[in-house]
Amino acid sequence: METRLYIPPSPNTPEVDFDFAARRLCLRGESYPESAVGFYHEILQRTRDFLGGLEEDEIHVVIELRYFNSSSTKMLFNLVDELNTAARAGNSITLDWYHDPxxxxxxxxxxxxADDFPEIHFRAIPVENT
Amino acid sequence: MNQYLSDCDEHRACIIRNQGLVFYYVGYFSQNIINAIGDAVRLRLECSETPGGLRRKIFSIFIEMAQNIVHYSSDQLTPETDHDHEMRAGSVCITQESGRFLIICKNPVTTEWAQQLRQELEALRVMSVDQIRQSYREQLRREAPEHSKGAGLGLLTIARDSSGPIEYALEPDPRGDVLFTLKATL
Structure with missing residues (x-):
C-alpha cells in the first residue's frame, strides 16, 4: 500500500497531506483551481484505493479550507462520500471541519x-481569522 | 478584444462617477489573473468595514463570475480544444451603491450558450431563497451536466450568495455574438 500523497499549496489549490501510513488525511488552504475535476481526480482515486484496503481501522481527516469554489464543493462532497463508504465498511472515520465562525x-x-453522512464522526471547529 | 465589454449600463454605478468602486477589471482573464485580482479584491474588502460573512459572499460571487469568463467567454486567445490554461475576455465590476454591493460581469457568448444561459437564469429568477438552496443541494448530488466545465453549480452559487434576485441581459453583440451581462446584489 502506498504511504503518502503530498501536494504543496498553490495560490488556488490546497496543501494536500494524505499520510496514509499514519491514517491522517489533511487538506488546508484555498481551493479554486481552473479545473477542480483535474486537480481532485488523482486525490480521489488514491484515497479510494487506500480506503478500500482497510479493515476496522481508524482514520483522522482534517479539512481546513479558507475558501472553495463551486466545482471544488462537488469534489469535497465526493471525497466525504468515499469516507462514508469506508465508515460503513466498518472503519472509524473522524472528520475535523475547520471553519471561520x-x-x-x-x-x-x-x-x-454531517447530516448526509451520519456514520462519520463529524466535529465542526471554529478558527479565528488570521 | 471586444470593445463593448467596457461599456457600462449601470450609469449610477459607473466607474468614472462612483465613489464606491471596489474593483474593476476589463480584459483577458486566465486563472493566474484571477488569483492576482482575487488577492486585490480580498484585501480591498478587508480594509473596508465590510463584515466577514459578507466579504466571503462577495469573493465567492467574484470567483464564480471570473471563472465563468475563463470557461465560457466566446472571445478567446487560447484554442477551442484547450481545457486548461485558458484565456478569455470579459469584465468584472464590484461597486457599492446606497449601502449595497453590486457585482457585475460581462462577456460575449455564442448564440447556443446564450440559450443555455437564458434557460438556467430564467429558472433561477423565479425561485425563492429556499428553492435555490434546495436546487443547489440536488445538483450537488447529481452528475455535472454535459455542457458544464465544473459541477453545474456556478450560477446556483451566485444566486445563493446574492441577497436579491440576480439580473441578467443578453444583447446582440455588434461583433456577431451575444453580449452577456450578469448582476448580483448584496
Missing amino acids: EDDTMLEFGQEL
Whole structure:
C-alpha cells in the first residue's frame, strides 16, 4: 500500500497531506483551481484505493479550507462520500471541519455533510481569522 | 478584444462617477489573473468595514463570475480544444451603491450558450431563497451536466450568495455574438 500523497499549496489549490501510513488525511488552504475535476481526480482515486484496503481501522481527516469554489464543493462532497463508504465498511472515520465562525456558507456545508453522512464522526471547529 | 465589454449600463454605478468602486477589471482573464485580482479584491474588502460573512459572499460571487469568463467567454486567445490554461475576455465590476454591493460581469457568448444561459437564469429568477438552496443541494448530488466545465453549480452559487434576485441581459453583440451581462446584489 502506498504511504503518502503530498501536494504543496498553490495560490488556488490546497496543501494536500494524505499520510496514509499514519491514517491522517489533511487538506488546508484555498481551493479554486481552473479545473477542480483535474486537480481532485488523482486525490480521489488514491484515497479510494487506500480506503478500500482497510479493515476496522481508524482514520483522522482534517479539512481546513479558507475558501472553495463551486466545482471544488462537488469534489469535497465526493471525497466525504468515499469516507462514508469506508465508515460503513466498518472503519472509524473522524472528520475535523475547520471553519471561520463568520462564514455561514462553510459551516452550513459542513453540517450538510454531517447530516448526509451520519456514520462519520463529524466535529465542526471554529478558527479565528488570521 | 471586444470593445463593448467596457461599456457600462449601470450609469449610477459607473466607474468614472462612483465613489464606491471596489474593483474593476476589463480584459483577458486566465486563472493566474484571477488569483492576482482575487488577492486585490480580498484585501480591498478587508480594509473596508465590510463584515466577514459578507466579504466571503462577495469573493465567492467574484470567483464564480471570473471563472465563468475563463470557461465560457466566446472571445478567446487560447484554442477551442484547450481545457486548461485558458484565456478569455470579459469584465468584472464590484461597486457599492446606497449601502449595497453590486457585482457585475460581462462577456460575449455564442448564440447556443446564450440559450443555455437564458434557460438556467430564467429558472433561477423565479425561485425563492429556499428553492435555490434546495436546487443547489440536488445538483450537488447529481452528475455535472454535459455542457458544464465544473459541477453545474456556478450560477446556483451566485444566486445563493446574492441577497436579491440576480439580473441578467443578453444583447446582440455588434461583433456577431451575444453580449452577456450578469448582476448580483448584496
